[in-house]
Amino acid sequence: MRPDPTQHDPHAHLCSDHAGEGPTVWDLPVPASLKREWLELETRRHFLGRTGKALAWAGLASILGRNPSTAFARPGAPVSFAPHFAPKAKRAIYLFMAGAPSQIETWDYKPGLTAMYDKDLPESVRGGQVLTGMTSSQARLPVAPSPFGFTQHGKAGHWVSNLFPYTARVADELTVVKSLHTEAINHEPAILQITTGSMFAGKPSIGAWLSYGLGAMNEELPTFVVLTSKMPVRANVQALSNRLWSSGFLSPEHAAVALRSGGDPVLFLNDPEGVSRDVRRAMIDGVNAMNRDLYESVGDPEINARVAQYEMAFRMQASVPDLTDLSREPQSTWDLYGERAKEPGTFAYNCLMARRMAERGVRFTQIFLRSWDTHGDLPARIRDLAKDSDQPTYALIEDLKRRGLLDDTLVIWGGEFGRTVYSQGGLKPDNFGRDHHPRCFSMWMAGGGVKRGLAYGETDDFSYNIVRDPVHIRDFHATILHQFGFDHNRLSFKFQGLDQKLTGVLPAKVIHGLLA
Amino acid sequence: MSPSPEKPTSLPRAAENLYSRPRRLVTALLCLALVAGLSALPLLWPADGQERSSLAIFFGRLHPLFLHFPIALLAVVPLMEVCALFRRGRHLRASVGFILWLTVAGSLAATVLGWLLAWAGGYSGELVNNHMLGGCLLSLAVLLAALLRRQLVRRGPGSVGILYPVVLLAALGLLVWTAHQGGQLTHGERYLEEHMPNPLRRWLGLPERERKPARTPAAGAAEASVPGATPAPAAQPVSFFEERIMPAFDRTCVSCHNPNKTKGGLRMDGYEHLLVGGDSGPSIVAGDAARSELYRRITLPHDDEEFMPTDGKKPLTAEETEWIKQWINAGASPDAPLSELSGVAVLAAPKAAAPAANAGPQVPDYHPQLEAVRAWERAWGLRLVPVSQSGTDGLILRTASSPSRCTDEAIAALGALGDLIVDAELARSAVTDRALAEIAAWRHLRRLDLTQTAVTSRGVESLMKATGLRALNLTATAVEESALAPLRARVGLTVYAAPELGTK
Incomplete structure (x- = not known):
């Protein structure tokens, strides 16, 4: 199903942000209502399902005065639009800490907990909340303070965990949000909700919406890229799947291209021996010609998406090797990111790749780092995870900053929910676990027009309930779209009888307090 | 209320009397009920500006559909009556009754629907109240006319005297008054008089129409400078x-x-x-x-x-x-x-005057230039992308797909389009100092990215002219820090320059 431009804003100037020689939407003199009607007629179900409409289609073709399949867009050209208003961010890098990092050890400093060590969590704080099956059978819920100290950093005086000595150096760039909350209590629905806005699989991811709304900055590279990272520790690891970066009901070209963490970044991208680039080009041209014939006869827009994928793959054959060739990086890069950045697939390598993609105009890069799901052995595991990710995270911010890219690059760090203040299982000062906690969790953002050095929202003394400025995931999404120039209520796509939006049907608000 | 058929005058009087008494009573009662009903609607449920159920609004909006029938019908009745006075039009007399009763039905329907529209559709005010009053009176007048005519036909001309034509003419007058108010409601109060010629205005006692209002500042100025021509407002800005x-x-x-x-x-x-x-x-x-x-x-x-x-x-x-x-x-x-x-208006003199508060001078709308934009894009294989859907947010010069195509010639070919560009993404492009001279003249340029290009300190000097610049990125270029000093000193401009960050 192709994005319907008329859904987006029928009076928008349909200015696609894609290069190329073919006609672009600048060229369209066709009224929006006709386009909408035509697109509706063109979808497979309508077209093949009702022969009566086929006649109408032919009629419309004569109204348009040309073949309908060429009247709108060249096959494969993503249809995209200008934002509703001037955006602050051009691109985003989302450091996704899958498994849910504990807010208590990272960004939500609760000094009062030390005195509460091994005391029971007051019933009034829990407020009768139903616990997960993992801790509901526990005889008691003993409070576990963070074994890691916190120190204030920067002019803003952010309290930063001693787990993050590097990130602390750029504390003044960060806006820390301590009051995110969600409904989901288990990983898969929670990750789906924060990446796609819905606990149910099948919705487009944030990056897919941005690709749909904005198009590519660089035609040679995917608009939306996912990088998965090698894990420093392997325990309680949840699988990642392309549900988290799919295009859902949007056209498939808006889905992320996931670069692999080991071996070839993209499988089967290299031409086999004996196949030259010219031969490959000729082959793709041939297949495209057949696909276009098919499109002319059945009008299924999925065919155009397929053509686009072939073209993208062909372009990536040239652009990805250039992207992943780190041999020309100056020494200052390795000083900044550390030597581990030379090893493909590490979090450090991925952060460096994210900066390289930001430079080249990839809109949305999402880096996944897993195994933050610390039900047990939390102190040791979180120390390893922080050690692996702290320096690269700092390096990314610092690198974007010194290259003048941070102003219009939104960097986001966070997981899918929070963790409980009480210990799961036995509690020792240096060994305990924390269960899932959806009522509050912390994230931070930097660049892209958000405030610098701000701490937003507040939780109670147990980091259990939010006491000030709650931010729902929907609000978080609305705020991201706002930074890219979109009114989240107007960036929509008609599917299953609903104007589908990233923020769904429940009310969502842009958190203006976060914005510079 | 069925239209009463024309009765042949030859009907025996006794037979008529037999039926007419109860019928007259029923008719009288029905009329009374109608009068009461019509006056009750606007009194009990007045138009108070509230919007109500959309079903009510839906039916209310049929008012314009219905009202034109009674208007046309009512206009035709006196015409037919006059024609019927002559021998060749006599046959018309037989139809007048039917049409008049049809008018009654139509005007009642239009009145009720009109009230529904006023009550449910969020109307209020004197005009709509007068219109409703007019509609009710009109319906009653038409009803009265129809009854009088029936009497006239039955009892002969002497029975009602001059009353019938008088009521009919009154109904016509009410029609004109009510219809005019309806028109004012729909199209605005000055709809009719707006383009009325001055002699007619004088005759109606309306103020004379002013000259065509000045649409452009130029026209306004020209008019004011004509000596003697209504100089009064010239003194006041x-x-x-x-x-x-x-x-x-x-x-x-x-x-x-x-x-x-x-x-x-x-x-x-x-x-x-x-x-x-x-x-x-x-x-x-x-x-x-x-x-x-x-x-x-x-x-x-x-x-x-x-x-x-x-x-x-x-x-x-x-x-x-x-x-x-x-x-x-x-x-x-x-x-x-x-x-x-x-002064800050796009449409006024193109000279960029004093910048408005903090937004900087407004960029001219890109929409009129779409043709030129497309032509340039086609010629150079580069992109000019709108910042947003708002035409005055400007364009982004985007080269990321193929930066090597962006040469000094491509920049020179932009010509006047340069003034629409607020953000030039020229990282890794082929531009040199020569292009910078052009770029410095773009009046609305705010961000300029020259990362990893061949520009030098000399080229950057020409950027001193680009006073609107807010961000200048010279990462991985050979520009020397000494050349940057004056730019760094400028308030509101951020300069990024780190020569060591270039590729090996």
């Missing part, structure tokens, strides 16, 4: 609001937002009413068009339910919308002079 905004509202909005028809509780017939606003709160937030309900409504997609003007009325022009935006953003003053505001 003309306010932007009165000269630009109010005429636009008058033409587009006031027909539904006035004291008589106050849709959504909003009046737009005066400055103070705009501030008070309507059911959705104040219509303007001085200084912030983006948060102003009025501006939001007029800039929605035209098929949006909330778009104004609604119901397919002619929308504000792009020019007027722009004026409104500027006027609100400049503080929405009722008496800021025309000259002051039009």
Whole structure:
């Protein structure tokens, strides 16, 4: 199903942000209502399902005065639009800490907990909340303070965990949000909700919406890229799947291209021996010609998406090797990111790749780092995870900053929910676990027009309930779209009888307090 | 109430008497009930400006459909009566009764639907009340005329005397009065007189029409400079609001937002009413068009339910919308002079005058240049991308797909399009110092990215002319720090330069 431009804003100037020689939407003199009607007629179900409409289609073709399949867009050209208003961010890098990092050890400093060590969590704080099956059978819920100290950093005086000595150096760039909350209590629905806005699989991811709304900055590279990272520790690891970066009901070209963490970044991208680039080009041209014939006869827009994928793959054959060739990086890069950045697939390598993609105009890069799901052995595991990710995270911010890219690059760090203040299982000062906690969790953002050095929202003394400025995931999404120039209520796509939006049907608000 | 058939006069009197007594009673009662009913509707459920159930509004909106039938029918009745006075038109007399009763039915239906529209459709005010009164009186007059005519036919001309033609003429008069008010409700109070020729105006005692209002500052100035031609207002500076905004509202909005028809509780017939606003709160937030309900409504997609003007009325022009935006953003003053505001107007003199508050000078709308934009894109394989859907947010020069195509020649070929560019993404492109001389002259350039290009300290000197620049990125270029000193000293400009970050 192709994005319907008329859904987006029928009076928008349909200015696609894609290069190329073919006609672009600048060229369209066709009224929006006709386009909408035509697109509706063109979808497979309508077209093949009702022969009566086929006649109408032919009629419309004569109204348009040309073949309908060429009247709108060249096959494969993503249809995209200008934002509703001037955006602050051009691109985003989302450091996704899958498994849910504990807010208590990272960004939500609760000094009062030390005195509460091994005391029971007051019933009034829990407020009768139903616990997960993992801790509901526990005889008691003993409070576990963070074994890691916190120190204030920067002019803003952010309290930063001693787990993050590097990130602390750029504390003044960060806006820390301590009051995110969600409904989901288990990983898969929670990750789906924060990446796609819905606990149910099948919705487009944030990056897919941005690709749909904005198009590519660089035609040679995917608009939306996912990088998965090698894990420093392997325990309680949840699988990642392309549900988290799919295009859902949007056209498939808006889905992320996931670069692999080991071996070839993209499988089967290299031409086999004996196949030259010219031969490959000729082959793709041939297949495209057949696909276009098919499109002319059945009008299924999925065919155009397929053509686009072939073209993208062909372009990536040239652009990805250039992207992943780190041999020309100056020494200052390795000083900044550390030597581990030379090893493909590490979090450090991925952060460096994210900066390289930001430079080249990839809109949305999402880096996944897993195994933050610390039900047990939390102190040791979180120390390893922080050690692996702290320096690269700092390096990314610092690198974007010194290259003048941070102003219009939104960097986001966070997981899918929070963790409980009480210990799961036995509690020792240096060994305990924390269960899932959806009522509050912390994230931070930097660049892209958000405030610098701000701490937003507040939780109670147990980091259990939010006491000030709650931010729902929907609000978080609305705020991201706002930074890219979109009114989240107007960036929509008609599917299953609903104007589908990233923020769904429940009310969502842009958190203006976060914005510079 | 069935139309009574024309009875042959030969019917025996006794037989008529036999039936007429109870029938007359029924007729009288029915008429009384109608009178009571019609007067009760607007009295019990007046038009109070509230919107009610959409089903009621739906039926109410059939009012315009129904009302034209009784109008035409009623106009035809006297015509037929007059024709019937002559021998060749006599046969018409047989049909007049039928038509008159049809008029009665039609006007009753139109009246009830009209009340429904007024009650449910958010109308209020004197005009709509008068219109309703007129509609009720008209229905009653037509009913009376029909009854009188029946009497006339039955009892002969002597029975009702001159009453029938008098009532009929009164109904016609009421029709004209009521219909005119209906027209005013729909099209605005000055719909009819707006283009009325002056002799007719004088005759009707209306004020004479002014000359065509000055649409452009140039025209306004020219007019004022003509000696002797109404020099009165020249002494006082003309306010932007009165000269630009109010005429636009008058033409587009006031027909539904006035004291008589106050849709959504909003009046737009005066400055103070705009501030008070309507059911959705104040219509303007001085200084912030983006948060102003009025501006939001007029800039929605035209098929949006909330778009104004609604119901397919002619929308504000792009020019007027722009004026409104500027006027609100400049503080929405009722008496800021025309000259002051039009200085920042896109449409006024193209000379970039004093920059407005903090937004910098407004970029000219890119829409008129689309042809040129496309031609340049095709010629060079590069992109000029709109910052947003708003034409005056400018364009981004985007080269990321193939930066090597962006040469000095490509930049030179932009010509006047350069003034539309606010953001030039030239990282890794082939531009050199030569292009910088051109780029420095682009009047609205705010961000310039020259990362990893061949520009040198000499080229950067020419950027001193680019006074609107906010961010300059010279990462991984050979530009020396000494050449950057004057730029770094400039307030509001951030310079990024780190020669060591280049590739090996």
